[in-house]
Amino acid sequence: MITETFLLTDWSVFDIMPPMDKKQEIIKSALTLFCDKGFSETDIDSVAKSAGVGKGTVYLYFKDKKDLFISSTTYALNYFNNDLEKKVGEGKKAKERLKIYIDHSLSILTSNKAITRFFITEVLETMRRCGKKDMVVDHSIFLKRYDILKKILDEGMKNKEFKNVNRDSISVMILGGINMIMTKHLIFGNKVEKKELLEFRNSVLEIISKETK
Amino acid sequence: MITETFLLTDWSVFDIMPPMDKKQEIIKSALTLFCDKGFSETDIDSVAKSAGVGKGTVYLYFKDKKDLFISSTTYALNYFNNDLEKKVGEGKKAKERLKIYIDHSLSILTSNKAITRFFITEVLETMRRCGKKDMVVDHSIFLKRYDILKKILDEGMKNKEFKNVNRDSISVMILGGINMIMTKHLIFGNKVEKKELLEFRNSVLEIISKETK
Amino acid sequence: MITETFLLTDWSVFDIMPPMDKKQEIIKSALTLFCDKGFSETDIDSVAKSAGVGKGTVYLYFKDKKDLFISSTTYALNYFNNDLEKKVGEGKKAKERLKIYIDHSLSILTSNKAITRFFITEVLETMRRCGKKDMVVDHSIFLKRYDILKKILDEGMKNKEFKNVNRDSISVMILGGINMIMTKHLIFGNKVEKKELLEFRNSVLEIISKETK
Amino acid sequence: MITETFLLTDWSVFDIMPPMDKKQEIIKSALTLFCDKGFSETDIDSVAKSAGVGKGTVYLYFKDKKDLFISSTTYALNYFNNDLEKKVGEGKKAKERLKIYIDHSLSILTSNKAITRFFITEVLETMRRCGKKDMVVDHSIFLKRYDILKKILDEGMKNKEFKNVNRDSISVMILGGINMIMTKHLIFGNKVEKKELLEFRNSVLEIISKETK
DNA sequence: CATGAATGAGAATTCATTCAT
DNA sequence: TATGAATGAATTCTCATTCAT
Numbered sequence: 014m015i016t017e018t019f020l021l022t023d024w025s026v027f028d029i030m031p032p033m034d035k036k037q038e039i040i041k042s043a044l045t046l047f048c049d050k051g052f053s054e055t056d057i058d059s060v061a062k063s064a065g066v067g068k069g070t071v072y073l074y075f076k077d078k079k080d081l082f083i084s085s086t087t088y089a090l091n092y093f094n095n096d097l098e099k100k101v102g103e104g105k106k107a108k109e110r111l112k113i114y115i116d117h118s119l120s121i122l123t124s125n126k127a128i129t130r131f132f133i134t135e136v137l138e139t140m141r142r143c144g145k146k147d148m149v150v151d152h153s154i155f156l157k158r159y160d161i162l163k164k165i166l167d168e169g170m171k172n173k174e175f176k177n178v179n180r181d182s183i184s185v186m187i188l189g190g191i192n193m194i195m196t197k198h199l200i201f202g203n204k205v206e207k208k209e210l211l212e213f214r215n216s217v218l219e220i221i222s223k224e225t226k
Numbered sequence: 227m228i229t230e231t232f233l234l235t236d237w238s239v240f241d242i243m244p245p246m247d248k249k250q251e252i253i254k255s256a257l258t259l260f261c262d263k264g265f266s267e268t269d270i271d272s273v274a275k276s277a278g279v280g281k282g283t284v285y286l287y288f289k290d291k292k293d294l295f296i297s298s299t300t301y302a303l304n305y306f307n308n309d310l311e312k313k314v315g316e317g318k319k320a321k322e323r324l325k326i327y328i329d330h331s332l333s334i335l336t337s338n339k340a341i342t343r344f345f346i347t348e349v350l351e352t353m354r355r356c357g358k359k360d361m362v363v364d365h366s367i368f369l370k371r372y373d374i375l376k377k378i379l380d381e382g383m384k385n386k387e388f389k390n391v392n393r394d395s396i397s398v399m400i401l402g403g404i405n406m407i408m409t410k411h412l413i414f415g416n417k418v419e420k421k422e423l424l425e426f427r428n429s430v431l432e433i434i435s436k437e438t439k
Numbered sequence: 440m441i442t443e444t445f446l447l448t449d450w451s452v453f454d455i456m457p458p459m460d461k462k463q464e465i466i467k468s469a470l471t472l473f474c475d476k477g478f479s480e481t482d483i484d485s486v487a488k489s490a491g492v493g494k495g496t497v498y499l500y501f502k503d504k505k506d507l508f509i510s511s512t513t514y515a516l517n518y519f520n521n522d523l524e525k526k527v528g529e530g531k532k533a534k535e536r537l538k539i540y541i542d543h544s545l546s547i548l549t550s551n552k553a554i555t556r557f558f559i560t561e562v563l564e565t566m567r568r569c570g571k572k573d574m575v576v577d578h579s580i581f582l583k584r585y586d587i588l589k590k591i592l593d594e595g596m597k598n599k600e601f602k603n604v605n606r607d608s609i610s611v612m613i614l615g616g617i618n619m620i621m622t623k624h625l626i627f628g629n630k631v632e633k634k635e636l637l638e639f640r641n642s643v644l645e646i647i648s649k650e651t652k
Numbered sequence: 653m654i655t656e657t658f659l660l661t662d663w664s665v666f667d668i669m670p671p672m673d674k675k676q677e678i679i680k681s682a683l684t685l686f687c688d689k690g691f692s693e694t695d696i697d698s699v700a701k702s703a704g705v706g707k708g709t710v711y712l713y714f715k716d717k718k719d720l721f722i723s724s725t726t727y728a729l730n731y732f733n734n735d736l737e738k739k740v741g742e743g744k745k746a747k748e749r750l751k752i753y754i755d756h757s758l759s760i761l762t763s764n765k766a767i768t769r770f771f772i773t774e775v776l777e778t779m780r781r782c783g784k785k786d787m788v789v790d791h792s793i794f795l796k797r798y799d800i801l802k803k804i805l806d807e808g809m810k811n812k813e814f815k816n817v818n819r820d821s822i823s824v825m826i827l828g829g830i831n832m833i834m835t836k837h838l839i840f841g842n843k844v845e846k847k848e849l850l851e852f853r854n855s856v857l858e859i860i861s862k863e864t865k
Numbered sequence: 866c867a868t869g870a871a872t873g874a875g876a877a878t879t880c881a882t883t884c885a886t
Numbered sequence: 887t888a889t890g891a892a893t894g895a896a897t898t899c900t901c902a903t904t905c906a907t
C-alpha cells in the first residue's frame with residue numbers, strides 16, 4: 014500500500030491566518046520577519062511598519078522584543094501543531110496516518126525557505142534566549158509533534174500494522190529525518206525533488222510495516 | 227553483536243585544539259563565545275579579551291565579524307569531521323564502524339550544551355547569514371558527515387552485513403535522529419541517559435542488520 | 440518663656456484636601472507623584488490611574504504636563520501658606536507667633552521625605568522649567584511665607600518684644616535655617632531629633648528676644 | 653570691624669578648570685548643561701557635542717547618564733569646597749574668616765543663574781536620584797561646607813571673639829541664609845544688590861560677635 | 866604586526882499627546 | 887464630558903569598525 018502520491022499542503026501560512034485585530038497583525042508581521050531575518054536582525058520598527066501600525070503600538074501589546082518573539086513563535090507552533098493533528102486525524106489506519114504525518118510535515122518545504130528555517134532553528138533559539146531569565150516558555154508545544162507521532166506508532170503496533178519497534182528511537186528517527194531533509198534543502202537550496210520525499214516516506218513505512226510479504 | 231558499551235569521547239573540544247598562533251587563539255575564543263551566546267550576542271571585544279589580544283588584532287586576521295564567524299565555524303566543523311573520520315576508520319567491519327559513528331556523534335552531548343546547540347543551530351545560521359551577500363561558504367563541510375555515513379552503509383550492504391536499504395533515506399534518518407536527540411536534550415535540559423543513547427544506536431543497527439536474530 | 444513643647448502638625452497633606460471634583464482628584468494624585476518621583480519621572484498615565492480617571496481626562500483639565508505641574512505646585516503652596524497663616528494667627532504675642540511659625544514649618548519634616556523634598560527643590564524646578572517659555576507663575580506665592588515672617592518680626596520689634604534687628608537679614612536666616620534643616624534630613628535620611636528642632640527654634644528666639652535672660 | 657568691602661570672586665567656574673583630558677572635557681560640558689537644563693532635559697548627545705567628542709566616548713568614561721551626573725556633581729562640589737577652604741584659610745582671625753566664608757559663598761551669585769541653581773537644587777537631586785539603587789554618593793562632600801563653618805565658629809568662641817552660641821543652630825542659620833539669598837535671586841531674577849549681601853553678612857557678624865561695645 | 870581609544874550608525878524603549886468613539 | 891488605543895518623536899545605550907600610535 015505504498016502509494017506514489019505525495020500530499021503537498023500550502024504553507025504560505027502566515028498569510029492564511031485571519032487578520033482579526035492589531036495584535037494578530039503584529040504577530041503575523043513578526044513571524045514573517047523573524048523567519049526571514051532571525052531575531053537579532055529583525056527590528057521592531059520593521060515589524061511595526063509591516064503590520065501597518067506605529068512602533069509604539071507593538072509595545073502596547075508586547076512587553077518587549079523578547080515577548081513578541083515568544084508570543085509569535087508559540088502562536089505559530091500551536092497553529093502548525095493543530096493543523097497537523099487535524100490532518101492526521103483524517104487517516105483511517107495507522108499506516109495512513111503516518112503517511113499523512115510525514116507528507117504534511119515535509120510539505121513545509123514547498124512553502125518557503127524562511128518558514129523552513131524557522132522551524133528548524135528559530136525554535137531552538139527561542140528556548141535558549143528565553144529559557145534564561147524572566148521568560149517562561151511552554152515546552153509542551155515542542156513535545157506536541159512527538160506525541161502525535163508516538164500515538165500513531167503505538168496504535169500501529171497494537172493493530173499489528175507495524176512491527177514491534179522501539180517507539181522512542183523510531184520516532185526520533187522519523188522526526189529527525191524530516192528535519193534533516195528540511196535542513197539539507199535549506200543549506201543547499203536546490204529544488205525539492207518529490208522523488209526524495211517519497212523515498213523517505215516509503216522507507217519509513219517499509220521499516221516499520223509488518224512484512225505483508 | 228549488539229553491545230551494551232557506549233563510547234564516550236571527551237568533547238571539551240576547543241581546549242584540545244593546539245594553541246599555535248594568535249589566529250588560532252582568536253578562533254578558539256570565538257568558537258567558545260559563539261557557542262555560548264550565539265552570533266549577535268557575542269561581541270568582538272570579549273573575543274579579543276578572551277584570546278588575550280587587542281581588539282584591533284582581530285581585524286588583522288579577519289575581515290569582519292562575519293568572516294570571523296565563518297572561519298571559526300568552518301574550522302570547528304572540519305576538526306570534528308576529521309576526528310569522526312579517524313575514529314570511524316578504527317572500526318573493522320561496517321557494523322562496528324556505524325556503531326562508532328553514532329556513538330561518537332552523540333558523545334557531543336556529554337560535553338556541554340553550548341557545543342550541542344552550536345552543532346544544531348549555529349551552523350544553519352552561518353548559512354543564512356553568510357549565504358547572503360559577500361561571503362561564500364564551503365558547503366562540502368556539511369556533506370562530509372553524510373559522506374562518511376553513506377560510505378559505511380554502502381560498504382555494509384556490499385558485505386551483506388546490512389540489508390538492502392535506501393541508502394539516502396536511511397542516512398537521513400540516522401543523522402537526523404542524532405540531531406533530534408541532541409535537540410531534545412538541548413530544549414529540555416534533562417540529564418543525558420546512557421540508556422536512551424544505547425537504545426537509539428541499537429535500534430538503528432537492528433533495522434539495517436541482515437541477521438535479525 | 441522658651442518652652443520645651445514642639446507643636447507637630449500632621450502633614451499627610453494631600454489626603455486632607457477635600458476631594459471635590461475630578462480636577463481636584465487629579466491635582467492630588469499629581470502632587471503625590473511629583474513629590475515622590477519628580478517631574479520627569481512622573482508620567483501622566485500614573486497620575487490618571489491614581490486619580491481614577493482616564494488619561495485623556497487629564498488633558499481635559501490641563502493643557503499639558505507642565506500646566507499640570509504648575510497648577511499642582513501652586514495649589515499646594517497656597518494650601519500650605521494659608522494653613523501657616525491661620526496657625527500663626529492663633530498666637531497672641533509676636534514671640535509666640537514666631538514659635539508657631541517655626542514649629543509649624545519644621546513639622547513638614549515629620550510627614551515624609553517626598554513632601555520635604557518637594558518644598559525644597561521642586562518649587563525651584565517649577566520656576567526654572569516654567570519661567571522659560573509659555574508659562575507664567577505667580578511669584579507672589581513664594582513671597583507669602585516671607586511676608587508672614589516679616590510681619591511677625593516687625594510687630595515684635597514695635598512691641599519691644601524683639602531686639603532691633605535687620606528684619607530682612609534675620610528673616611532670610613530663619614527661613615533659610617528651616618530649609619537647611621530640612622535639607623540636611625533629606626540628604627542624610629536620619630531620624631528627626633526633636634532636640635535639634637527645639638534648639639534651632641530656641642536659638643532663633645534667643646537671638647532676637649529683648650530680655651536675654 | 654564691620655567692613656563695607658565685599659569680596660566678589662569670579663565663578664565662571666567651569667571654564668577655569670584646566671581642560672586636561674577628554675574625561676575632564678566631558679565633565680565640564682556635562683556640568684554646564686546639567687546646570688542649565690537639569691538632569692532629565694540634558695541629553696548625552698549634547699554633552700558629547702559640547703565636549704567635542706563622539707557620543708560613544710561619553711560611555712567610554714562613564715557607565716551611564718547617572719554616573720556622568722554623579723561624577724560631575726561630585727567633581728564640582730569638591731572643586732568649590734577646596735576653593736572655599738583655601739580662601740577662608742587666608743583670614744587671620746575667626747571674625748575675618750567668617751566674613752570671607754560668607755562673602756565667598758555668596759559670590760557664586762555673581763556668576764550665573766545656572767550655577768546658583770545647581771548649588772541649590774541639583775545637589776539634592778543627586779542625592780535622591782542616586783541614593784536609590786546602585787549608586788553610592790559620598791555624603792561627606794555635602795558636610796564639608798558645614799565643617800569649615802563650624803570650625804570657624806568653634807575657634808571664634810574659644811578666642812572670645814564670638815558669643816557663646818549654639819554652634820549647630822547658628823551654622824544652620826548662616827548656611828541656610830546664604831542659600832536662601834541665592835534662592836531668592838534665582839526665583840526673582842532681580843539684580844544682586846551689594847547692599848543686601850553686605851547687610852546679611854554684617855547681621856551675622858553682629859549676632860555672634862561679643863559686643864565690643 | 867599590535868593596540869585600544871574614539872566613533873557614530875543603529876536599535877530598543879518610553880511617554881506626552883491626540884482623537885475617534 | 888470621558889476615555890484609552892494609537893502614535894512617533896526623542897533618548898539612552900551598544901558595538902562593529904577604524905586609525906593614529
